[in-house]
Amino acid sequence: MNIVECVNVTKTYRQGKMEVRALGGVSLRIKKGGFVALAGPSGSGKTTLLNIIGGLDAADSGSVIVEGNVLDNMSQTELAQLRLRKIGFVFQSYNLIPVLSALENVEFVMLLQGVPTKERLDRARTILDDVGLEGLYDRRPAELSGGQQQRVAVARAIVSDPAIVLADEPTANLDSKTGRELLEMMGEMNEQKSVTFIFSTHDKMVMDHARRLVLIRDGLLADDQDRDP
Amino acid sequence: MYLRLGWRNIWRNPRRTTVILIAIIIGVWSMIFLGALMRGMTDQMIRNGIATLTGHIQIHQRDYRNDPAVENSIEDPAPIEAALDERLPTGAHWSARIRVTATAANARYAGGVTLVGVDPQMEARVSFIGKAIKEGRYLREDDPFGIVVGRALAEKFETGLGKKLVLMTQDTEKNIASRAFRIVGIYRAEMEATEKQFVFVTLPAAREMLKLEKGISEISILLPGHEMVAATLASLRDAPPLSGCDVESWRNLLPLMRAYLEIYDSFIFLWYLVVFIAMAFGIVNTTLMAIFERIREFGLFKSLGMKPWWIIKEVMAESFFLLLLGILIGNILSFLSVFLLMNHGIDLTRFAAGSEFFGISRVIYPSVYGRDVLLANLVVFILGLVVSLYPALKAARFKPVEALAHV
Numbered sequence: 086m087n088i089v090e091c092v093n094v095t096k097t098y099r100q101g102k103m104e105v106r107a108l109g110g111v112s113l114r115i116k117k118g119g120f121v122a123l124a125g126p127s128g129s130g131k132t133t134l135l136n137i138i139g140g141l142d143a144a145d146s147g148s149v150i151v152e153g154n155v156l157d158n159m160s161q162t163e164l165a166q167l168r169l170r171k172i173g174f175v176f177q178s179y180n181l182i183p184v185l186s187a188l189e190n191v192e193f194v195m196l197l198q199g200v201p202t203k204e205r206l207d208r209a210r211t212i213l214d215d216v217g218l219e220g221l222y223d224r225r226p227a228e229l230s231g232g233q234q235q236r237v238a239v240a241r242a243i244v245s246d247p248a249i250v251l252a253d254e255p256t257a258n259l260d261s262k263t264g265r266e267l268l269e270m271m272g273e274m275n276e277q278k279s280v281t282f283i284f285s286t287h288d289k290m291v292m293d294h295a296r297r298l299v300l301i302r303d304g305l306l307a308d309d310q311d312r313d314p
Numbered sequence: 315m316y317l318r319l320g321w322r323n324i325w326r327n328p329r330r331t332t333v334i335l336i337a338i339i340i341g342v343w344s345m346i347f348l349g350a351l352m353r354g355m356t357d358q359m360i361r362n363g364i365a366t367l368t369g370h371i372q373i374h375q376r377d378y379r380n381d382p383a384v385e386n387s388i389e390d391p392a393p394i395e396a397a398l399d400e401r402l403p404t405g406a407h408w409s410a411r412i413r414v415t416a417t418a419a420n421a422r423y424a425g426g427v428t429l430v431g432v433d434p435q436m437e438a439r440v441s442f443i444g445k446a447i448k449e450g451r452y453l454r455e456d457d458p459f460g461i462v463v464g465r466a467l468a469e470k471f472e473t474g475l476g477k478k479l480v481l482m483t484q485d486t487e488k489n490i491a492s493r494a495f496r497i498v499g500i501y502r503a504e505m506e507a508t509e510k511q512f513v514f515v516t517l518p519a520a521r522e523m524l525k526l527e528k529g530i531s532e533i534s535i536l537l538p539g540h541e542m543v544a545a546t547l548a549s550l551r552d553a554p555p556l557s558g559c560d561v562e563s564w565r566n567l568l569p570l571m572r573a574y575l576e577i578y579d580s581f582i583f584l585w586y587l588v589v590f591i592a593m594a595f596g597i598v599n600t601t602l603m604a605i606f607e608r609i610r611e612f613g614l615f616k617s618l619g620m621k622p623w624w625i626i627k628e629v630m631a632e633s634f635f636l637l638l639l640g641i642l643i644g645n646i647l648s649f650l651s652v653f654l655l656m657n658h659g660i661d662l663t664r665f666a667a668g669s670e671f672f673g674i675s676r677v678i679y680p681s682v683y684g685r686d687v688l689l690a691n692l693v694v695f696i697l698g699l700v701v702s703l704y705p706a707l708k709a710a711r712f713k714p715v716e717a718l719a720h721v
Contacts, residue, residue, distance in 0.1 A: 136715050139617065140616055141718070142713075142714075142715040143715040161621075162621050162622065162624060165616065165619050165620060165621045165622075166619065166621070167619075167620070168616075168617060168618065168619040169619025169620075170619070172619075173619065174617050176614075176718070180611075180614045180617075180718070181612070182317065182319075182611065182614070183326070183611075184322035184326060185319070185322075193315075193618065194618055194619065196315045197315075197618065197620060197624070241618075271693075277437055288602075307534045311650055
């Protein structure tokens with residue numbers, strides 16, 4: 086079953102009179118439970134594709150379907166609802182809320198979803214334990230290392246059981262050891278919880294861990310390989 | 315969650331939060347405290363006006379107010395006085411007076427005054443004069459030639475206790491009536507103008523001088539509270555003995571003061587608005603700065619699934635706490651300032667000459683009205699939230715991709 090389906094997606098950015106084509110007609114299907122890396126050099130369009138799949142940006146043309154929801158004509162509120170219920174995000178620069186503790190950051194999405202307090206706290210603590218942050222619940226982001234912050238971000242992304250997790254260069258700011266540990270952790274989540282992970286990356290280590298590697302170059306699909314990590 | 319985020323966010327930049335809090339505190343303080351001072355001023359103006367021979371209600375013969383001459387006196391006040399005893403609420407007092415313009419003269423000076431003939435005991439319960447004697451004594455019932463004058467008049471006439479003062483006026487037969495009195499008391503009033511204007515003699519002395527048998531110029535009524543005026547006025551106007559009389563409240567008897575009070579009520583709201591507008595620029599500016607510093611964070615909120623309305627609520631929560639804190643501290647400081655001035659007030663003696671024209675006392679005591687405090691707080695709180703909507707809407711409109719890419 087396809088959890089993501091992109092059909093001939095195009096996107097052009099305009100800066101004054103200059104036009105930059107980010108995507109030139111990408112078609113892509115990703116199956117549920119996939120662990121997929123969108124790879125390519127800087128400016129190839131991988132982040133743009135990730136943003137369009139996540140409903141953060143809109144395609145100029147083409148169609149995007151995420152778990153049966155056609156994103157093309159959705160309002161901002163509908164897209165927000167879709168992101169809240171179906172999509173988790175992990176960013177290159179962690180993007181935790183600085184005034185909230187690790188536990189509160191993980192709770193945040195469940196709060197928005199209206200999960201009852203006890204369940205919310207239990208789930209947040211369990212997931213933080215799962216990502217190896219036991220005992221660091223009350224630390225604010227500034228009191229955590231980069232790797233720990235990214236673990237909190239992953240915990241936040243998966244705690245509400247989304248259909249897919251979109252990770253934009255998740256290891257870019259981490260040293261190789263921490264990056265590897267994070268990838269292994271996300272791999273376990275993928276296997277245990279059947280959460281679909283889609284990465285945008287140009288990190289070889291991420292590509293090596295991915296079970297499917299989609300190469301994008303100049304806004305077009307250059308290669309698509311199913312592989313054993 | 316919004317409240318938790320809002321509270322923590324305002325303390326991310328304590329210096330900026332402190333600056334805007336100070337602006338709100340000063341605004342609220344000035345609204346409440348200076349408002350209380352102005353209310354105190356108007357309250358004292360009313361009290362002075364009422365105590366300076368006006369009372370809450372006055373009864374005159376119908377033509378008296380247009381032509382306050384002796385021939386427009388109430389010829390037989392007895393039926394009216396009986397109606398008053400029957401209809402006035404408990405705790406109310408009344409006093410019948412003769413009031414005519416006269417010329418006062420001694421060996422050195424002559425000048426216009428208002429001659430007031432009073433029943434000493436009854437008048438003492440209604441107007442200021444009973445408690446205002448600073449030298450000598452108050453009038454007695456059997457005081458055919460005693461007169462009480464104001465200190466300013468005594469100084470102007472270079473006279474004093476025991477000295478003679480001749481009053482001249484027109485009697486009921488339109489002849490010049492004159493009578494020599496001896497100064498038995500000197501009074502002080504809130505306003506120098508009052509001291510120069512009014513001289514007091516006994517009612518029988520005034521009647522004798524004016525050849526009035528039983529007549530009086532007016533009856534002044536003092537009620538236990540302002541709120542009883544309307545009902546008492548209605549009751550008295552219905553009384554048959556008063557059918558040929560003018561029965562008016564202090565508001566109609568002091569039209570200048572009424573106009574001033576009406577202007578003040580409009581002014582206070584305008585003033586609140588002006589103070590608030592100055593404050594609003596601070597609130598909007600601070601909130602905008604806080605938002606533009608956190609564009610990425612709003613992008614994150616959106617990517618996590620926060621709807622625009624939820625982001626508005628988050629920003630509004632920050633303004634809510636700023637306003638709440640500012641209002642709370644502003645109120646505490648205002649009440650503290652009022653408390654400190656409650657006993658001694660602000661002495662305006664230096665400016666009394668100018669302020670007297672408006673009937674303003676020498677010493678101003680603040681007077682806190684719940685309605686004014688509520689209005690000031692509501693103006694700041696509600697309009698504060700309303701102006702915060704602008705930065706909140708800005709935050710809600712950020713596009714997630716652009717916001718997340720913001721450096």
